[in-house]
Amino acid sequence: MSQEFFPNTSPGTRGLVYREPLIFERSVPGRSGASLPSAGVPETDPADEIPAELLRGPIEHFPSNSENEVVRHYVRLSQTNHSIDTGFYPLGSCTMKYNPKVNEWAARLPGFANAHPYLPPEQLQGVLELMWNLQNLLSEIGGFAATSLQPAAGAHGELAGLMIIRAYHLDRHGTPRKKVLIPDSAHGTNPASAALLGYQAVELPSNEKGMLEPEVVARAMDEDVAALMVTNPNTLGIFETHIKEIAEIVHAKGGLVYGDGANMNAILGVARPGDLGIDVMHYNLHKTFSTPHGGGGPGAGPVSVAAALEPYLPRPVVVKEGDAFRLDFDRPKSIGKLRTFWGNFGMMVRAYTYILELGREGLRRTAELAVLNAQYLRKLLEADWHVAYENPSLHEVIFTDRNLKETGVTTMDVAKALIDHGFHPPTVYFPLVVSGALMIEPTETESKETLEAFAAAMKAIYERAKTDPEGLKRAPEKPVVERLDEARAARKPVLRWTPDFEIPF
Amino acid sequence: MAQTVPQDLKYTKDHEWVRREGDELVIGITFFAQEQLGDVVYVELPEVGAEVQAGQPFGVVESTKAVSELFAPASGKVVARNDELVDAPEKVNQDPYGVAWMIRIAPSNLAELDALLDAAAYQKYVEEQQ
Numbered sequence: 081m082s083q084e085f086f087p088n089t090s091p092g093t094r095g096l097v098y099r100e101p102l103i104f105e106r107s108v109p110g111r112s113g114a115s116l117p118s119a120g121v122p123e124t125d126p127a128d129e130i131p132a133e134l135l136r137g138p139i140e141h142f143p144s145n146s147e148n149e150v151v152r153h154y155v156r157l158s159q160t161n162h163s164i165d166t167g168f169y170p171l172g173s174c175t176m177k178y179n180p181k182v183n184e185w186a187a188r189l190p191g192f193a194n195a196h197p198y199l200p201p202e203q204l205q206g207v208l209e210l211m212w213n214l215q216n217l218l219s220e221i222g223g224f225a226a227t228s229l230q231p232a233a234g235a236h237g238e239l240a241g242l243m244i245i246r247a248y249h250l251d252r253h254g255t256p257r258k259k260v261l262i263p264d265s266a267h268g269t270n271p272a273s274a275a276l277l278g279y280q281a282v283e284l285p286s287n288e289k290g291m292l293e294p295e296v297v298a299r300a301m302d303e304d305v306a307a308l309m310v311t312n313p314n315t316l317g318i319f320e321t322h323i324k325e326i327a328e329i330v331h332a333k334g335g336l337v338y339g340d341g342a343n344m345n346a347i348l349g350v351a352r353p354g355d356l357g358i359d360v361m362h363y364n365l366h367k368t369f370s371t372p373h374g375g376g377g378p379g380a381g382p383v384s385v386a387a388a389l390e391p392y393l394p395r396p397v398v399v400k401e402g403d404a405f406r407l408d409f410d411r412p413k414s415i416g417k418l419r420t421f422w423g424n425f426g427m428m429v430r431a432y433t434y435i436l437e438l439g440r441e442g443l444r445r446t447a448e449l450a451v452l453n454a455q456y457l458r459k460l461l462e463a464d465w466h467v468a469y470e471n472p473s474l475h476e477v478i479f480t481d482r483n484l485k486e487t488g489v490t491t492m493d494v495a496k497a498l499i500d501h502g503f504h505p506p507t508v509y510f511p512l513v514v515s516g517a518l519m520i521e522p523t524e525t526e527s528k529e530t531l532e533a534f535a536a537a538m539k540a541i542y543e544r545a546k547t548d549p550e551g552l553k554r555a556p557e558k559p560v561v562e563r564l565d566e567a568r569a570a571r572k573p574v575l576r577w578t579p580d581f582e583i584p585f
Numbered sequence: 586m587a588q589t590v591p592q593d594l595k596y597t598k599d600h601e602w603v604r605r606e607g608d609e610l611v612i613g614i615t616f617f618a619q620e621q622l623g624d625v626v627y628v629e630l631p632e633v634g635a636e637v638q639a640g641q642p643f644g645v646v647e648s649t650k651a652v653s654e655l656f657a658p659a660s661g662k663v664v665a666r667n668d669e670l671v672d673a674p675e676k677v678n679q680d681p682y683g684v685a686w687m688i689r690i691a692p693s694n695l696a697e698l699d700a701l702l703d704a705a706a707y708q709k710y711v712e713e714q715q
Contacts (some may be wrong), residue, residue, distance in 0.1 A: 121661070268652075492623075509650040515621070566649045567624030571674060 100156045104577045109232025113147035133565025172507035172519025175367035183430035197421035208405035212398040224384035228393040230423040237362025238273040243415040245394040257306035264510045290316040290469040309341040315511045317473035327357025344368045346475035351442030369431035380427035389576045397400040449524035450475040460535035468514045476521035487546040491516040499556035501537035517522045589616035596707035603658040613686045622648035625677040628670040659697040661690035
C-alpha cells in the first residue's frame with residue numbers, strides 16, 4: 081500500500097454510490113416480479129368463502145416492482161454497507177473475524193443444504209454424525225463433558241445455561257436459589273438472562289486493575305446464590321487470574337460457575353474453561369468459530385456442561401449407537417426444547433469445517449495471533465491514546481478519549497471519524513465501567529499492514545482533534561449519508577413510509 | 586461547575602438529586618449525570634402508586650450511548666411522575682434540576698435523607714470521578 085496512491089490514510093475513493101430511493105418510492109402500481117402459471121383449477125373469490133371480518137383487504141402502498149428493480153434496489157443498498165468482506169471491523173467483544181469461504185462451500189453441499197429436519201434419522205446419518213462430532217469437539221475444546229448445539233445465539237446460550245443451573249438446583253436442593261452474581265464489567269446480556277429466569281442479579285465491583293477479586297466473591301457468596309457468571313478474559317480483555325480460587329469459593333457454598341464464552345477467541349486451544357472450574361459455558365460459533373455475524377447470521381450459541389449437569393441439557397441430543405446416530409428425546413430431566421428443530425444447522429457445518437481445517441494446533445495459533453494482533457495495536461496506539469487499564473490485555477484493548485478532553489472531541493466523534501478512513505468503528509462506551517471506552521478487537525485474521533493502516537488513521541484522527549476539532553465533529557463526510565442525528569432518530573423515529581414522506585437529504 | 590450542583594438538594598452516588606417540598610420529595614438526575622449520558626432519548630418511570638425503595642432501581646434512562654437505571658434516593662410511594670419526559674426526553678439534558686424532575690414521592694422514612702450527600706460532598710465526589 082504505497083503512500084503515493086493513498087496520500088491520506090483512507091482507502092476510500094470516488095466509486096459511484098447511488099442515492100437510492102425507498103422501495104416504496106420505486107413502486108409502480110400493477111408492476112410485478114412474478115409470473116405464475118395458471119392454477120389449473122377454477123379460481124374462486126375469497127370473499128365467497130371467508131367471512132368479511134376475516135379478510136385482510138388491500139394493503140395501502142404495498143410496493144409493486146419488477147424483479148430487476150428489486151434486485152438493483154437491494155444490491156445498491158448493500159453497496160453502502162460495511163462488512164467483514166469489505167473492510168476491517170474491530171468491533172470489541174464481537175470477534176469480527178473473517179469468515180472463510182470454504183465454510184460456505186461446506187454449508188452448501190446438497191446433502192447438508194437440502195436435508196429436511198423431518199427426514200427419518202436413517203436418512204439423516206451424515207447430518208447427525210456432523211452434529212455428534214461437533215458436540216464432542218466443542219466439549220473437548222472447552223474441557224466439558226457434554227454439549228448441546230441447540231441455542232440460536234450467545235444470549236440464548238446464556239439462557240440455556242442458566243436454565244440448566246436452575247434445573248440442577250431445583251433437582252438437588254428443591255429450590256432454584258435466588259441470586260446470580262455478575263461482575264460490573266459483564267455483557268448486559270448476563271443480568272438480562274438472570275432476570276428472565278426470575279433471579280436477582282447482584283453486581284460485583286471489579287478492582288482498579290479491572291479484575292474480580294476472590295474476597296469480593298466470598299463476601300457476596302451465600303446459599304441463596306445460584307451461580308456466578310464470569311467472562312474470561314473479561315470484557316476489559318484482562319484474564320481473571322484468580323478464576324480457580326473464585327470457582328472454589330462459589331462451589332463451597334453449593335453455587336455453580338457460568339462461563340460467558342464470548343471471549344473464547346483469546347484462549348482457544350490454550351486454556352480450557354472446564355479445567356478452570358467453569359461448570360457451564362456457551363460458545364458463540366459466530367465469534368470464535370468464524371460463522372457469519374450480525375446481519376449475515378443467524379448466530380449459534382452451543383452450551384457445554386460439566387458431567388453433573390449433563391442430564392439437564394436441552395433435548396434432543398445426538399447419540400451414537402454402534403455405527404448409527406439418532407436423536408435422543410428420552411431425557412426426563414432435560415430443560416426441554418429451546419429451538420425449532422435442532423438449532424441453526426448451517427452454522428454447525430461452518431464451525432465444524434473451521435475446526436477441522438485448523439486442527440488442534442491451528443486453533444491454538446488462532447488465539448495466539450488474536451492476542452498478538454491486539455498487543456501490536458496497543459503498542460501502536462498507546463503513545464497517543466489513554467489505555468483504560470495498565471494490566472496486560474489479551475485479545476482486545478480498551479482506550480478512552482481522556483487525552484482529548486481539552487479538545488471537546490469525544491469517543492463518539494472518534495468512532496464517526498474512523499468511518500471516513502474506511503474502518504468500522506470499535507465498540508464504544510462499553511464496558512460501562514470505563515468512561516468514554518473505545519474497545520478494539522482486531523482478531524487474528526487481520527494482517528500487519530491492516531493494523532498499521534488502522535493505527536495511522538487513529539493517529540490522523542488524534543492530530544486532527546488537536547488542530548481541527550470542529551471539522552472532526554462533522555465526520556463522517558464520505559459515506560452516502562453524512563453524520564446522522566442519532567438523538568433525533570431515537571426520539572422521533574419515522575417507522576412507516578407514507579407518500580408525503582420526504583427523504584431528508 | 587458551581588451552578589451545576591444546587592446547594593438546596595441532596596444527592597446520591599448514583600447521581601440522582603432529591604428536593605424536599607413540604608411532605609413530599611421530588612427526584613431527578615444531576616447535571617453531571619445528563620452530561621455523562623449524552624443525548625437522552627428515552628425515560629421510563631414508575632406508575633403513580635408504585636412503591637420505590639431507597640437504593641433500588643425505580644426507572645430507566647436511555648441515551649445514545651447507554652441505558653442506565655435510576656436509583657431511588659429514598660423510599661416511599663410515587664404520588665406523581667413527569668409524563669412530559671416521555672415525549673420530550675431532551676428536557677433531561679436541558680434542565681435536569683427543573684422541568685426534568687422525574688418523580689414525586691410520599692416518603693416513608695425521612696431519616697434516609699441523612700445518609701445522602703449534601704451539595705459540597707457531591708461536588709467533591711464528582712470531581713473525584715473525573
